[in-house]
Amino acid sequence: MHVTDQLQIADKTFTSRLFTGTGKFASGTLMQKSIEASDSELVTVALKRIELSQDDENILQYFKSLNIDLLPNTSGVKTAKEAVFAAQMAREALQTNWIKLEIHPDPKYLMPDPIETLVAAEQLVKEGFVVLPYVHADPVLCKRLEEVGCQAVMPLGAMIGSNMGLKTLEFLNIIIEQANVPVIIDAGLGLPSHASAAFEIGADAVLINTAIAVAKDPIAMAQSFKLACQAGRTAYLAGQAQVLNTAESSSPLTSFLDA
């Protein structure tokens, strides 16, 4: 890896381009060890999971030994209004103005609501938040979110928790081509090869949760994702080699220049 290859989002700089989640782990200790093995520097946690009381079940205790920043998310909210409120609560609770904005009114597929997300994003940016919205791989929506001041966009690769990989590939290509802010591919990446492919097409970061948390050995899987992210990013920077098209022997289109 190039030591200089760092990812800048708002005021923070990341060496690791693998962001992780905190849901679905069998235990807090396993979550802690997995995050450690992933080298992840940004970890998202649902506001609804955070307890401010100091008992043993408090999820925050597991982060203390880790060299990470927490990215609270608004998981569970169904409207812009609820999301703004949740973000304000998260800012109070975790002393960070970073927020992963996710609004999914649909409890089955957890598909993000684009209209509520744009409304909430604009409001939160005005209130001084660094807003990272989780959205469908919709290129126009990503531009609109960029315009209202989001510091990154987080389009999905497939349905959240589905492990299906880059099902939205063609749309992600457009988003990456057009974006002026970092593109973090979130949701749906089930295998290290999916993560590697995300970097090969030019993603700036990925967020992985389920694929690590529900693996038989989450710690080993976290390591594997770490390596895959590095491999994909290095390949992207190295510049892909491709087969040359066969040449035409005659010059039907340019022979007029010889005359």
Add this chain to the structure above:
Amino acid sequence: MLNMLKGFEQIFDKHDWKAVSASIYAKTSKDVERALSTSSRDIEDFKALISPAAEQYLEQMAQQSHALTKKHFGNNIQMYIPLYLSNECQNICTYCGFSLDVKLKRKTLTDAEIHAEAKLIKRLGYDHVLVVTGEANKTVGMPYFLNAIKILKQYFAHISLEVQPLEQEDYFKLKQAGVQAILVYQETYHKEDYKKHHPKGRKSNFAYRLDTPDRIGRSGMHKIGLGVLIGLEDWRVDSFFTALHMQYLEKKYWKSRYAISFPRLRPCASGIPLKSVISDRQLTQLICAYRLLNPMVELSMSTRESQKFRDNIIKLGITSISAESSTEPGGYSTPKKSLEQFETDDKRNTKSFVQVIKDQGYNVVFKDWDKSLQ
């Protein structure tokens, strides 16, 4: 990260002319082959495609340019015609026939004369006019433009404007008035030599001109036209900066369309010696390189070019082309020739040129916009 409030200058300042030049001339056939074999090309690929190393790959570039253009634009060639409203100008530009120091009779069309020109052009079949003036803000400023557009809207569905750089709110007003496209050429991105070529007048402000496409973009204009005067400086380096500018704008003002023109310096009343002569072969290479970099960008060709070149370039990436053009105010209804900006080369009439396009299997499009759209 890109500061959304700052314009292209923050990117421009990161590129040194000499370093860019060295990097273009250092491209090898391997770089060109890579650029030809990938489907998503970046600015480094563009450098390779405009480099001397790419000259031996011209037929391959042409094949791909032809196919890409057909894929995105179909079998269509758009027609437009320039309409010069005034040759008054307060700038000294060493290469231009309208330059303040050139002894030329100055003329600005009256309402009646604009009507006369419009009627003639309309009769030739055109529905897209490119309005051109010099820079004389007191006599040919915003009030004049808005009045002229009001007249021209009675005749044409699509109005493009190639006039002096204006303020953002002016561009917004022009858009409201019915202008679909603004063309402002940087002339050259060589900052020091720009000053030499533009010693006097408002145009001598390089930074203001460089920022102009940003102001157009912020106004929400439908289409933005870019270009450099080919021949003023090394065309390869100037074209790199044009492409860089286009890519920046396209990302930032993503609702606008973009067009590139290829004004090759032609003999005119100011008579400047050319520094960088581009051959027909190299101009073909440049056109194909733009298409390979950007499948969607409109590429435009004027009557500066010869009959033979124009007939053959239609298939190679060009999407809009003019014919039967006059470069002087009043040139369609009362041609004098002594008032012109430069002398055109291909003087065929519209009807015969349209036939040439049709014979190559293309549909000739005169109307591709409607007054009801904005």
